[in-house]
Amino acid sequence: MSTDTLTIPTQRVAKSRISEVDFDNLQFGKSFTDHMFVVDFKDGSWQNPQIVPYGEMSLSPATSALHYGQAIFEGMKAYKDANGDVLLFRPLANHKRLNSSAERLSMAELPEDLFMQGLEQLLRLDSDWVPAKKGSALYLRPFMFATDDYIGVRPSFTYKFVIIACPVGAFYDRPVKVAVEPNYVRSAEGGAGYAKAAGNYAAALLPTRKMQEKGFDQLIWTDAKEHKYIEESGTMNVMFVIDDVLVTPSLSTSILHGVTRDSVLQVAKDLGYKVEERRVSVDEIVEAHKAGTLQEAFGTGTAAIISQIALIQRNGQDYELPAVEGRKISNSVAAELDKIRTGQAPDPHNWVYRIKL
Ligand SMILES: *Cc1c(COP(=O)(O)O)cnc(C)c1O
Numbered sequence: 001m002s003t004d005t006l007t008i009p010t011q012r013v014a015k016s017r018i019s020e021v022d023f024d025n026l027q028f029g030k031s032f033t034d035h036m037f038v039v040d041f042k043d044g045s046w047q048n049p050q051i052v053p054y055g056e057m058s059l060s061p062a063t064s065a066l067h068y069g070q071a072i073f074e075g076m077k078a079y080k081d082a083n084g085d086v087l088l089f090r091p092l093a094n095h096k097r098l099n100s101s102a103e104r105l106s107m108a109e110l111p112e113d114l115f116m117q118g119l120e121q122l123l124r125l126d127s128d129w130v131p132a133k134k135g136s137a138l139y140l141r142p143f144m145f146a147t148d149d150y151i152g153v154r155p156s157f158t159y160k161f162v163i164i165a166c167p168v169g170a171f172y173d174r175p176v177k178v179a180v181e182p183n184y185v186r187s188a189e190g191g192a193g194y195a196k197a198a199g200n201y202a203a204a205l206l207p208t209r210k211m212q213e214k215g216f217d218q219l220i221w222t223d224a225k226e227h228k229y230i231e232e233s234g235t236m237n238v239m240f241v242i243d244d245v246l247v248t249p250s251l252s253t254s255i256l257h258g259v260t261r262d263s264v265l266q267v268a269k270d271l272g273y274k275v276e277e278r279r280v281s282v283d284e285i286v287e288a289h290k291a292g293t294l295q296e297a298f299g300t301g302t303a304a305i306i307s308q309i310a311l312i313q314r315n316g317q318d319y320e321l322p323a324v325e326g327r328k329i330s331n332s333v334a335a336e337l338d339k340i341r342t343g344q345a346p347d348p349h350n351w352v353y354r355i356k357l
């Protein structure tokens with residue numbers, strides 16, 4: 001199947017639900033577009049791609065994903081530019097990561113053209129759902145799960161890949177309070193922390209809820225061996241500015257390889273800032289705070305792009321960050337990235353994938 005010739009059989013809805021959606025008060029992940037893309041893996045190949053009305057799927061109670069967790073996902077956003085074209089940001093990077101997650105969980109890998117054609121044709125059909133308002137976007141959720149109706153422990157022979165989409169407004173706009181997690185870990189080196197696996201999220205829910213009950217928005221994950229080095233902030237990669245240098249934990253098997261992380265680092269370099277990817281200890285952050293050189297702290301991820309951190313707590317001690325307005329690096333990178341992804345600035349790295357309607 002080549003990208004040019006694959007036309008996905010489409011079953012359209014009789015009547016769009018779009019008029020039921022209040023685009024001025026969008027809640028993340030609640031309202032879905034009219035259609036979804038579905039394709040099945042069986043007998044060793046991907047078969048029967050289709051676009052169908054968004055709706056329920058019926059599953060066997062023995063569906064292996066429900067028992068042993070072969071389930072992975074992606075998250076990406078589509079924007080509308082001034083011409084009404086739909087712009088995707090780095091979809092090939094998401095495709096690559098989907099397959100790296102699939103490999104880690106011993107699942108079937110998905111060909112690039114199937115991923116891209118599913119996305120494109122779904123977006124063309126549901127293009128009215130891509131909000132044009134600043135800060136809003138259409139959030140795309142590609143995901144794959146094991147479908148064998150078999151509860152023996154082995155990799156499934158069959159899988160389903162689906163793309164659903166929901167319009168979203170601007171995210172966590174207020175700076176967050178985070179605390180360093182002293183006991184729980186999200187992932188360990190050698191584990192599946194770099195994969196976007198459903199199970200990683202399930203295991204993070206309890207520690208996150210406990211931290212939220214103590215009044216924090218998110219927690220800072222540290223390494224599994226010593227709880228000494230910073231890994232991520234909640235479900236985002238994390239970055240700091242210390243003495244005018246943008247510093248972030250280097251990638252490993254325990255850290256999710258964020259597309260936003262990579263994009264922020266690249267844009268920061270393009271803007272002439274100094275960037276370091278290396279181990280970052282909690283002590284270093286505390287020391288920098290004491291010395292007055294900790295200028296910025298923020299999370300990066302597709303949902304919020306940049307989520308500013310107002311306060312970091314460790315061992316009951318609060319470390320407050322400077323006001324968000326004065327954060328030179330994250331503010332300038334966020335502004336530049338926003339211009340690139342919405343087609344208002346040159347795109348030197350060919351990140352924007354334009355879909356003509
Ligand atoms: C998805 C995710 C991120 C951010 O990745 P992006 O590609 O930037 O959206 C960071 N950490 C975790 C644990 C994630 O699941």
